Every structure is written in C-alpha cells, then in structure tokens.
Amino acid sequence: MMPSKYLRATGDLGVLIERATGQVKIVNHSNNTALSEIDGLGDLSHASIVFSRDERYAYVFGRDGGLTKVDLLTDKIAKRVIQSGNSIGGAISQDGKLVAVSNYTPGGVKIFNSETLELVAEIPASVLTAKPKNKDGSPVRSKVVGLVDAPGHKFVFSLFDSHEIWVADMSGPELKLTKHEDIGLFPYDALMSPDGRYYIAGLFGEDGMAMLDLWHPEKGVSRILKDYGKGDKKLPVYKMPHLEGWAMTQDFAFVPAVGQHKVLVVDLKTWQQVAEIDVHGQPIFVMAQPDNRQIWVNFAYPLNDTIEVYNTETFEQVKSLKPGPAVLHMEFTPRGENVWMSVRDNNEVQIYDTQTQELLSTMKAKSPSGIFFTSRAHQIGL
Incomplete structure (x- = not known):
C-alpha cells in the first residue's frame, strides 16, 4: 500500500496552459504552488x-x-491521440464517459471513450457545396465551434460556415442528431447557461444572437439581443469576445460588447438589454465570482494590461488593476476567495484576494494562457 505521504487529493488542483512551449503546469490552489x-x-x-x-x-x-x-496524480500523459488536423475545443458528457472534440479540419465532431480514448462516434459537419473539394477529393465541411455538454447526455455545437446548431443525443444505444438550420450568419462561439437550459451562439456575420431553449427544443432557435454585434459603425474589433466568459447572476447576464468599450447588462427574464457599463477597453472575458457579488473584466490588445472589477448590484467600479501585459484568462477558486490570472507577457500567473483585490502571490509560467481548476468537473457547459 502506498504510504500516506505520497497521497494527493484532487479537489484543489488545477492545470495551467503554457501555450508557447506545448506544456501544462499542474498547480494547487490551496497553497498557491x-x-x-x-x-x-x-x-x-x-x-x-x-x-x-x-x-x-x-x-x-x-x-x-x-x-x-x-493524469493529475502521476504527473504524466496517460494517453494522447491526434484526432484531426485542426481542432477548437471540446466537452465531457454528463456521466463522464464520453469526450467530444469540435474540429475545423475536417469539419465535424468526434466522440471518444473517456477511459480509453477510443473513437465512439463521428459526426461530419455539413458539406459546403459551393467550395471546391480538398486536394484528396473529399468535400469541404463546415467548421464546428461552441461545443458544450448538456443535460440528458447531449452535446450541442454550432456550424460556422453553414449557419446551424446541432444537438447530439448520446443517451440511447445509437446517436440521435437534431439539426437546426438558418440560425443566423456565422455562429463563432457559444455558451451554455449554468443550469444547462439555454444554448446561446454569437453571430459573426450579423447582429443579434441565436438561442436554443433545451427545455423546449420543439420551438426551435429564437433570436435575442438584436443589436448585439459589430453594428453599422463597423468599429475595429481587435478580438471577438469569448462568450464562455459571460457572467450570469440571478437576475442579469453581463455581456462583453463587440468592438466597444462596454459591458452590456441583460435581463435574464426578458433577454433584453437594460443597461450598459462603460469600461477600459474592448472586453474579452466578463466573469462573475462564485458568489455573483462582483464581475471581473479583461480586455483586448492594446489595452490588455488591465483588469476592472464591478459591483453586480450597482454596476459601479470597485477596482482597476494593472497586472501587466497580456492578461489572457482568469479562474476563480471554487468558493471564490481568490482569483488567478495569467499575465502572458510577464511569464507569470498572479493570484488576488477577491474581497480586497490585493495581490497575494505570483507564480512563474511560460507564456501562460488558460487556467482550469478541477471544480469545473462538476459544472455544466464548462
């Protein structure tokens, strides 16, 4: 039997992406090591x-x-497969038995056994008939984006080039696929509401968003926030905001505006915008603390050295921080006492107290980007 001094619990572990070197760093957020x-x-x-x-x-x-x-316990790669030419994220099923990956090349979704990484199902995306075939003679298919898990052992994803949202139901012995067409031009990213009810896709090709109510899928995809997007002014957009970073509190969603120095406040009962908050730059992530008391906002280049914190009741600014160049990502500890943020161009991660907004400690990392804590294992759509 392994001596107790070698045992390691997983509840306070996380993984940092070191994007420039193809490495990840396993961390502990109880003692910030x-x-x-x-x-x-x-x-x-x-x-x-x-x-x-x-x-x-x-x-x-x-x-x-x-x-x-x-493997977070042995600090080793347990299994690795190259499953496509170009992929853009994935999800794990409600029961944890399946891992799905969304692919640009070739366009589609592949679903794997989470234990063995053996292929379970392959879902080719829609063929783009107007485009010439690939060099190998195969048809060009739509890129897939916004893949998330949903209750009922489902995966939901968007097809960028063919303007669709598909739902893959894996609850039965065979895959059941539902396709929603003409949902809006070029869905570029999507999010799932924390309760798993609403799937919302942002549209690159037009203003507005597409929303699928998974409690009532028979109603199809509806349009919300008709003015959300780049608008008529065609402002320079340095980076499209990440919709997965939406902050959803009990009453409101706080949404990064596209190309504007604003965070939009949306009433979750009506899905109408009710206010806007003027902020430092073009917001990328707008993230709520686990207690929903404050939102933390980071920004696109060239104003990406700043983090702003706002009160979710009054919409007033609580604090403005200058962590350093290229603050790419934030992650809250499970109960929200601390927030970690990657400062890529300083090659470090900074850890702050969310009540005082004071810097607690720093950690060296090579071009850090994404920060992911294991508490995500128990959240829908992450």
Missing part, C-alpha cells in the same frame, strides 16, 4: 481543458487536433 510540469502536448495556442468527474484526469484539446489525457 506549482506541483509539476508536463510537456509533449503539441500546439496549445488555443487550448482548453475539461476534467473527468473524479477530477483525476484532465483532457487537453490542442489546436493541432491533439486530444491528450493527463
């Missing part, structure tokens, strides 16, 4: 992570089509 560094994960320039339900394994989705299963 780095435990190990693992390399050989390929192109992590747009990497994301989901966790097994027992929190032992991290599934890393790389831009090079790599799906890597990392």
Whole structure:
C-alpha cells in the first residue's frame, strides 16, 4: 500500500496552459504552488481543458487536433491521440464517459471513450457545396465551434460556415442528431447557461444572437439581443469576445460588447438589454465570482494590461488593476476567495484576494494562457 505521504487529493488542483512551449503546469490552489510540469502536448495556442468527474484526469484539446489525457496524480500523459488536423475545443458528457472534440479540419465532431480514448462516434459537419473539394477529393465541411455538454447526455455545437446548431443525443444505444438550420450568419462561439437550459451562439456575420431553449427544443432557435454585434459603425474589433466568459447572476447576464468599450447588462427574464457599463477597453472575458457579488473584466490588445472589477448590484467600479501585459484568462477558486490570472507577457500567473483585490502571490509560467481548476468537473457547459 502506498504510504500516506505520497497521497494527493484532487479537489484543489488545477492545470495551467503554457501555450508557447506545448506544456501544462499542474498547480494547487490551496497553497498557491506549482506541483509539476508536463510537456509533449503539441500546439496549445488555443487550448482548453475539461476534467473527468473524479477530477483525476484532465483532457487537453490542442489546436493541432491533439486530444491528450493527463493524469493529475502521476504527473504524466496517460494517453494522447491526434484526432484531426485542426481542432477548437471540446466537452465531457454528463456521466463522464464520453469526450467530444469540435474540429475545423475536417469539419465535424468526434466522440471518444473517456477511459480509453477510443473513437465512439463521428459526426461530419455539413458539406459546403459551393467550395471546391480538398486536394484528396473529399468535400469541404463546415467548421464546428461552441461545443458544450448538456443535460440528458447531449452535446450541442454550432456550424460556422453553414449557419446551424446541432444537438447530439448520446443517451440511447445509437446517436440521435437534431439539426437546426438558418440560425443566423456565422455562429463563432457559444455558451451554455449554468443550469444547462439555454444554448446561446454569437453571430459573426450579423447582429443579434441565436438561442436554443433545451427545455423546449420543439420551438426551435429564437433570436435575442438584436443589436448585439459589430453594428453599422463597423468599429475595429481587435478580438471577438469569448462568450464562455459571460457572467450570469440571478437576475442579469453581463455581456462583453463587440468592438466597444462596454459591458452590456441583460435581463435574464426578458433577454433584453437594460443597461450598459462603460469600461477600459474592448472586453474579452466578463466573469462573475462564485458568489455573483462582483464581475471581473479583461480586455483586448492594446489595452490588455488591465483588469476592472464591478459591483453586480450597482454596476459601479470597485477596482482597476494593472497586472501587466497580456492578461489572457482568469479562474476563480471554487468558493471564490481568490482569483488567478495569467499575465502572458510577464511569464507569470498572479493570484488576488477577491474581497480586497490585493495581490497575494505570483507564480512563474511560460507564456501562460488558460487556467482550469478541477471544480469545473462538476459544472455544466464548462
């Protein structure tokens, strides 16, 4: 039997993406320490992570089509497969038995057994008939974005080029696929509400958003926030905001505006905008603390050295911070006492007290980007 001094719990672990070197760092957020560094994960320039339900394994989705299963207890890669030419994220099923990956090339979704990484199902995206075929003679298919898990052992995702939202139901012995067409031009990203009811896709090709109510899928996809987007002014957009970073409190959603120095406040009962908050730059992530008391906002280049904190009742600014150049990502500890943020161009992660907004400690990391804690294993749509 292994001596107790070698035992490691998983509830306070996390994984940092070191994007420039194809490495990840395993960390502990109870004592703010780095435990190990693992390399050989390929192109992590747009990497994301989901966790097994027992929190032992991290599934890393790389831009090079790599799906890597990392063992947080042994600090090793348990399994790695190259499943496509270009992928853009993934999700894990409600029961933790399936891992799905969304792909640009070839366009579609692949679903794997989470234990073995053996292929379980393949869902080719819609063929783009107006485009010439690939060099190998195969048809060009739509890129897939915004893949999330949903209750009922489902995966939901958007098809960028063919303007669709599909729902893959994996609850039965065979895959059941539902397709919603003409949902709006070029859905570029999407989010799932924390309760798993609403799937919302942002539209790159027109203003507005597309929303699917998974409690009433028979009603199809509706349009909300008709003015959300780039608008008629065609402002320069330095980076499209990440919709997964929406902050949803009990009454409101706080939404990053596109190309504007604003955070929009949306009433969740009516899905109408009711206010807007003037902020430092073009917001990328607008994230709520677990207690929903404050939102933390980061910004696109060239104003990406700043974080602003706002009160969710009064919409007033609480604090403005200058962590350093290229603050890319934030992650709250499970009960929200601290927030970690990656400061890529300083090659460090900074850890703040959310009540005082004071810097507690820093951690060296190589071009850090995404920060993911194992508490995500128990949240829908993350």
